[in-house]
Amino acid sequence: MEDTKESNVKTFCSKNILAILGFSSIIAVIALLAVGLTQNKALPENIKYGIVLDAGSSHTSLYIYKWPAEKENDTGVVHQVEECRVKGPGISKYVQKVNEIGIYLTDCMERAREVIPRSQHQETPVYLGATAGMRLLRMESEELADRVLDVVERSLSNYPFDFQGARIITGQEEGAYGWITINYLLGKFSQKTRWFSIVPYETNNQETFGALDLGGASTQITFVPQNQTTESPDNALQFRLYGKDYNVYTHSFLCYGKDQALWQKLAKDIQQFEIQGIGNYQQCHQSVLELFNTSYCPYSQCAFNGIFLPPLQGDFGAFSAFYFVMNFLNLTSEKVSQEKVTEMMKKFCSQPWEEIKTSYAGVKEKYLSEYCFSGTYILSLLLQGYHFTADSWEHIHFIGKIQGSDAGWTLGYMLNLTNMIPAEQPLSTPLSHSTYVFLMVLFSLVLVIVAIIGLLIFHKPSYFWKDMV
Structure with missing residues (x-):
């Protein structure tokens, strides 16, 4: 009678322990999946683009940048995908031939059309910043500098992008x-x-x-x-x-x-x-x-x-x-x-x-x-x-x-200009690599331990209960 009672107790305890272990294993699996999916989720398909023209004193260069749309306030997500050097001198040298500025910019702007998907053209901002060459021209004649910028703006406005303007940036801004x-x-x-x-x-x-x-x-x-x-x-x-x-x-x-x-x-x-x-x-x-x-x-x-x-x-x-x-x-x-x-x-x-x-x-x-x-x-x-x-x-x-x-x-x-560096720290940040590895190893160990204990209880209960008899 006593042996039967002891057997029933063991059976009851085994079932409860197995239930607890089973529940723990389910939680560990869910945690592993959650951490893995969060850290390694597929890259978003919604990519944004931006174009900046650097109108320097000796030449003009066009740069194309891209970033995942839903991460535009995180750091380190903007990348340069293209650089195109405009053939010819800086735009300040076109002061006596402003009618040639449109042709001057054509090759690189057409290159931007090719690189950026057509569906993104209308929402891609274009900025032109002129530096010291145009600063010097403005000091010489503000009227001539404005004439050059006016032609530049008209030329860039003819493209299917979201042109945001052309201006002479200060030396302080450039730095x-x-x-x-x-x-x-x-x-x-x-x-x-x-x-x-x-x-x-x-x-x-x-x-x-x-x-x-x-x-x-x-x-x-x-x-x-x-x-x-x-x-x-x-x-x-x-x-x-x-x-x-x-x-x-x-x-x-x-x-x-x-x-x-x-x-x-x-x-x-x-x-x-x-x-x-x-x-x-x-x-x-x-x-x-x-x-x-x-x-x-x-x-x-x-x-x-x-x-x-x-x-x-x-x-x-x-x-x-x-x-x-x-x-x-x-x-x-x-x-x-x-x-x-x-x-x-x-x-x-x-x-x-x-x-x-x-x-x-x-x-x-x-x-x-x-x-x-x-x-x-x-x-x-x-x-x-x-x-x-x-x-x-x-x-x-x-x-x-x-x-x-x-x-x-x-x-x-x-x-x-796109307000992509916030003044305040974002509310949440992705897991660091070390934290991700730690969590994956931790929950994997939980699964392994649960599996070992479960096998011992199920196949060789005598080893598990001998010290409790």
């Missing part, structure tokens, strides 16, 4: 948008979350990069200084991005792009109708230094020409002509010290012209003849103009692209 672009692409605005924690925490990787931009007619420097108080309010900008405030220093030096700097140098040096280079780096360097007036500074520290510059802080991304020139000269490696760069520049500049032409047979002579000056100018601007040193040189990273997108102001410009 700020370039800073936004590289930090957005590097993921510096995003914040990671702890496992099962709603409150975000900051990582050491969150310090932003400074931005160094060099065009044909202007150059910009933008970064977050260590001291948040500024001696020059005109050089201060404030952003609130993903719940964090950024106090940014920025300045644009008009006429200090590489092309305008060369014209400045030639204007200072010209004494006859022809100037003959002699391949002497040191002499060229000394001549370039004359472009920077460092004799006057009304602040505690200046760059040049009496412009306030706070102490440099953190790493810097140097892009546009900084990258193109230094990449041509094979000087973009982070392992190359400033002293080595100077030595390599001396060697390049001292090579005979015929030898240079033979070594770079595929490069147009007009551009080839300017690389010695451009490289020397970049070194002088960074070291004497912005006060980088041999030690801080290692914090300069010459950047062409980041994750397939060009480093430059255009992406930041579009992000700002």
Whole structure:
């Protein structure tokens, strides 16, 4: 009788334990499916596109960006899918032939028609931002600058896209948008979350990069200084991005792009109708230094020409002509010290012209003849103009692209105009990779343990109950 009672108790307990284990396994399976589907759901088919034309002083480039429509407020989802360089000079050079602007833009705009699906044409915004070349033209004649922009607007309005306007952006905007672009692409605005924690925490990787931009007619420097108080309010900008405030220093030096700097140098040096280079780096360097007036500074520290510059802080991304020139000269490696760069520049500049032409047979002579000056100018601007040193040189990273997108102001410009970087942190963020792996392993282990215990109870109950008898 007692054995029968004990057997009934065991049977009852076994059934309940199996029921609990079965329920646990169902929950674990549901959890695994939920986590897996949430993390690995199919990419949305609803893709949006945007077009930005960078109307620079020397040329115009068209960039096409795309992003998943329902993720337009998350970071790191906008990607460049196409770059088209417009054949010809910058739009400011068309001031006396504005009737040719429509033809000038045709090839790249037609390329945009091909890349972007026809169904998306009408809702794809198009922006044109003109930089230092048009700033100079506006200083010369506001009427002529407006005439060029009017023709540009009429030409772009003829395409089936959502044209949002063409305007001349300020040097401050150009610097700020370039800073936004590289930090957005590097993921510096995003914040990671702890496992099962709603409150975000900051990582050491969150310090932003400074931005160094060099065009044909202007150059910009933008970064977050260590001291948040500024001696020059005109050089201060404030952003609130993903719940964090950024106090940014920025300045644009008009006429200090590489092309305008060369014209400045030639204007200072010209004494006859022809100037003959002699391949002497040191002499060229000394001549370039004359472009920077460092004799006057009304602040505690200046760059040049009496412009306030706070102490440099953190790493810097140097892009546009900084990258193109230094990449041509094979000087973009982070392992190359400033002293080595100077030595390599001396060697390049001292090579005979015929030898240079033979070594770079595929490069147009007009551009080839300017690389010695451009490289020397970049070194002088960074070291004497912005006060980088041999030690801080290692914090300069010459950047062409980041994750397939060009480093430059255009992406930041579009992000700002489409309000795609929110001021506040999004309410929810996707699971991090580590959290996803942890949850998958946890629920998988639960399933394995449940299965083992269930097998023991069902097939060999004596092992399970022997200690309870």
